[in-house]
Amino acid sequence: METILFLAHTEADGTLGKAALEALGAAVELNQALNGTLLAATFGTQAKAAAGSIASCGAQRFLAVEGDEFSQPRYATDAAACEALVRTAGATIVIAAATSRTSRVLAGVAQRVQGCVDTHVTGIAAAAGPVTVTRWFYRQRIEGSLTRSHRPWILLLDPGAHAAWQGAAGSATTEVVDVPLPDTLRRTTVRGIVTPPADQQTIRPDADLLFVAGAGWTKKQKDGQTHVPEAETIILDFLRESKASLGGSKSLVDLSGENQAALPFMGHLNQVGQTGASPRHPKGLSTCCHGEEPHTVGWRFIAERRAINLDPNCGWARGKADVLYVADAFEVMTKVNELLATK
Numbered sequence: 411m412e413t414i415l416f417l418a419h420t421e422a423d424g425t426l427g428k429a430a431l432e433a434l435g436a437a438v439e440l441n442q443a444l445n446g447t448l449l450a451a452t453f454g455t456q457a458k459a460a461a462g463s464i465a466s467c468g469a470q471r472f473l474a475v476e477g478d479e480f481s482q483p484r485y486a487t488d489a490a491a492c493e494a495l496v497r498t499a500g501a502t503i504v505i506a507a508a509t510s511r512t513s514r515v516l517a518g519v520a521q522r523v524q525g526c527v528d529t530h531v532t533g534i535a536a537a538a539g540p541v542t543v544t545r546w547f548y549r550q551r552i553e554g555s556l557t558r559s560h561r562p563w564i565l566l567l568d569p570g571a572h573a574a575w576q577g578a579a580g581s582a583t584t585e586v587v588d589v590p591l592p593d594t595l596r597r598t599t600v601r602g603i604v605t606p607p608a609d610q611q612t613i614r615p616d617a618d619l620l621f622v623a624g625a626g627w628t629k630k631q632k633d634g635q636t637h638v639p640e641a642e643t644i645i646l647d648f649l650r651e652s653k654a655s656l657g658g659s660k661s662l663v664d665l666s667g668e669n670q671a672a673l674p675f676m677g678h679l680n681q682v683g684q685t686g687a688s689p690r691h692p693k694g695l696s697t698c699c700h701g702e703e704p705h706t707v708g709w710r711f712i713a714e715r716r717a718i719n720l721d722p723n724c725g726w727a728r729g730k731a732d733v734l735y736v737a738d739a740f741e742v743m744t745k746v747n748e749l750l751a752t753k
């Protein structure tokens with residue numbers, strides 16, 4: 411019988427993040443399919459209190475590691491906490507969200523507990539036989555499914571791949587797991603986190619809409635001139651009004667990197683595609699971007715795709731978009747911004 415451990419760190423405010431609740435949803439579902447034993451383990455700021463927020467998830471035991479030394483995302487202490495939790499639980503399968511914090515430590519933890527690990531998991535099922543996980547290979551072009559007999563088996567579930575667990579909070583009897591902290595685990599000091607101000611943060615994984623800008627925004631327009639400052643204003647106005655996430659084509663982000671006339675807020679982290687990201691927003695709107703295959707590979711998980719392009723023969727027109735507006739994106743987005751401003 412499998413012992414399934416849901417493993418999560420708390421956020422800075424002591425809550426469990428959306429990605430963690432998605433991993434919990436997958437763990438609960440797998441446990442129901444296997445009729446196994448479910449345990450829940452949390453570490454970080456107020457980890458014990460966080461267990462209460464998932465008290466009704468069906469876990470038979472709640473484990474926690476907390477204390478100041480575990481509140482910061484530091485490899486040595488995070489790995490020690492996870493190792494202790496996996497060992498205490500006697501877990502055969504560990505399911506965690508693929509956050510930056512868990513992704514950094516769980517391969518190392520698998521090594522310490524003589525287990526194995528699979529990352530970028532997008533599905534976990536056990537309906538017809540052994541536990542099977544799915545993940546994508548070759549930049550989201552090939553979907554593979556695999557099983558393993560080795561245990562413990564640690565699975566890092568990609569955010570956005572499973573519905574988040576929902577249930578009532580309550581009081582959970584939480585066992586606090588003691589983790590020895592020799593000086594060797596405390597050599598690294600986390601000085602703080604540097605992030606752009608919220609209004610300059612253009613990558614928003616939880617946004618309903620992904621707005622993608624292509625190199626066309628920087629190209630000569632019908633008057634024979636480029637209009638990069640106008641493009642910048644239109645795009646930033648739209649992002650501010652719509653709270654959409656910003657993606658970019660490779661051509662556009664490369665222009666920014668080469669200090670050509672380009673959009674200063676567009677960097678390589680915004681790039682969508684085969685060599686970029688594969689975001690998971692419900693809707694996507696592509697503007698001034700041709701929709702070539704290596705670009706649209708990154709749209710694999712976008713449910714509804716729309717594009718605005720002057721060219722009726724662009725890649726989007728050839729079956730890659732649900733709706734193509736053959737129109738000038740400068741004009742369309744200016745009108746959209748006017749409408750948003752009146753809302």
Ligand SMILES: Cc1cc2nc3c(=O)[nH]c(=O)nc-3n(C[C@H](O)[C@H](O)[C@H](O)COP(=O)(O)OP(=O)(O)OC[C@H]3O[C@@H](n4cnc5c(N)ncnc54)[C@H](O)[C@@H]3O)c2cc1C
Pocket residue numbers: 623624625626627629631658659660661662681682683684685686687697698699700701702703704705708718719720721724737738739740
């Ligand atoms: C191995 C490999 C990997 C790659 N990986 C990626 C990747 O990860 N991501 C990626 O994006 N690309 C990738 N590429 C590059 C990709 O093939 C394209 O070259 C790139 O995406 C083109 O970017 P673009 O559409 O912004 O620019 P362009 O091809 O220059 O297209 C600009 C578009 O803007 C339109 N336009 C201009 N003005 C307007 C206007 N006023 N209104 C509306 N439309 C307008 C034009 O009609 C044109 O279609 C990869 C290529 C290779 C070979």
